Amino acid sequence: MTQAPRSQAPSHQAAPPLAADARTVRDPAAQAQTARDPAAGGGGGAPAGAPDAATPTAEGSSAAGSNDAAASAAAEPGGRLSAAAPAALGLAALLGLPALLEGSPFYLEILALVFLWGAMAGAWNIVSGYAGKFSLGHAAFFGLGAYASSILYARGGVSPWLGIPVGMALSVALAAFIGLVTLRLKGKYMALCTIAFVSLMEILAVHFRDLTGGSEGLMVPYEPGLANLTFANDHEKLVWAYVFAALALGVFLLCRRLERSPLGYRLAALREDEDAAEALGVNTLAVKLTSFGLSAALTSLGGSLYAQYMLWIEPQYVLSMELSTQFALFAIIGGVGSAVGPFLGAGLMFPLLTLSRSAFPGLPPGFNMLVYGLALIVAVLFFPKGLIALGPPLRRLARLIGRTGRARLGRRPAAGETAAGLNAAEGPAGSSHA
């Protein structure tokens, strides 16, 4: 299908500090370029920031997950304390890592995209994780957002700041339509049906070439300025890393909030048993459409930002099955139905893919899908709950180490401490969809 996505991170890197050159790299012809950072294969250090960034909130479990509200409430006093350290750490990583990496644009770009893809997996997770409505159609919203703001800007001179909300509104409308058609369907049927919409959108984008630029893609004008959401060369990547970090943080906090809200409970009820939810007064159609719309709006926002970041979009990528799969995969690998999971998944998978691409430049275009497939199988077989399932044992271990440390110092842990800790360690249950 397309080569662009796989080479994006590396291709930026191909013309490191000179953003003007990077523009030319965005030329479709140059997209097939693969990375050639010799050091790339070695270091996995950079992306570790993303998991860190997300970790603080792994503490405590969501009411909407399988854990019980009272238990987490009971764990709250202790939980607050122990959550403070990772929270601070995560925030520091979010703010500090991009700055640290400024000298190496290759890693900075990976980091920025980890934030973006984490946010997108998080948005997907709202409807497919919390509500259990499995969508493989989210590229439709990503692409719609990207095209809406870019077309308005490139063809009509409308600032992306206005194009973004327009794209989001269109995506919500599209989500309502897709939702009414597909949300009644169960599991795999819904997934299959949503795929169709992505293909349909791609066909439309290719067909209306006067508007969209057709299959060659659409170039977004390069006119630096905050009003155009385009940044001048010198600190461009750093700024975008922060923009995507903010997006990631926003999605993450929204999901955390959602988990503890009535809507979060309703989503969980929907996921567990739709008929029972309805019989208990949950307006299941409204809840489904709300979560789908919210998810679509966030995905659309990500698409618009991505277009401004790349200054070039092509239908074969922004409206591809591959992208749709990627949203789902990152969330599933990290842990579906939890706020932090999608970021863990993106933080692990995206750097892994990008680095292996740059280490082995000869990899065929289908390589990503192969890795996605294998990773999905491994995840489903061995980590049905995703990486977040590793959280509780790690926390228990940390507590154990802490306790032995204290014991050596001759202090005993307070009685409540361990009890609450064990409760909290139950961990939120993700639902596995495979």
Added chain:
Amino acid sequence: MLEIDNVTMRFGGLKAVKDVSLTVAAGDLAGLIGPNGAGKTTLFNVVCGQLRPSAGRVLFEGRDVTGWKPHRSIRLGLGRTFQITRPFGRLSLLDNVVIGAMCREKSLDRARQAALGRLAQVGLADRAQDTAQNLPLGLRKKLELARILATRPRMLLLDEVMGGLGPREIEEMSRTISQIHGEGVSIVLIEHVMPAVMSLCQRIAVINHGELIAVGSPQDIRADRRVIKAYLGESVAGDSPGGQGSAAASQTAAQAAAQATTASSATEA
């Protein structure tokens, strides 16, 4: 309070409910009995909006609620439990009930308070934090009840809440039902556990093959020829003289019904 007006429910060629008309007054504790496959659950499904009837109307407190989505009728106070319990498996018992309580409470804190109260009412307070999917059947039935109670229904349709329970659990459940009724909730009870139905209900309706064949007091129902026939089949009923004086026959009817209980618990398990 509830008026079922000439309701028919067709599934393809099968008429699961045939032209049933039935009213339940406010304050009633009514029973709905009939052999397996008679159409009892289907009738509940029609009343609560899980199914839209092929013909007929359902009125709740004078309002036509035919084909209303369940989440709307529950807001009017018309609630039901499911014969095959449907817990939110990966949620705690408390969260299960909180979802019911959210039907009336805007704030989660208050919903949680209400939910704890309901769990206590059915005797599940000490397991509030357990995950619902690991619950044994008896407790799942209680959870189902607590959940719907949390929506503060004014009329409750209970579909075999005693199915598959042991004698002690049945007694406990009977007591809970009386207590709920005592709080002013009107109740319709589908049940195969005849002794419990007979002692709890003031009025009993019997359906067979989708048709309403009798409505009356427990005494009337015990003596009703068509009811005995429905439970025991043609031959026995043919011998029975009918009318009064068939104490022996009513005895056998109760026994037959008791057997039906075992059958239905087998299906549930």
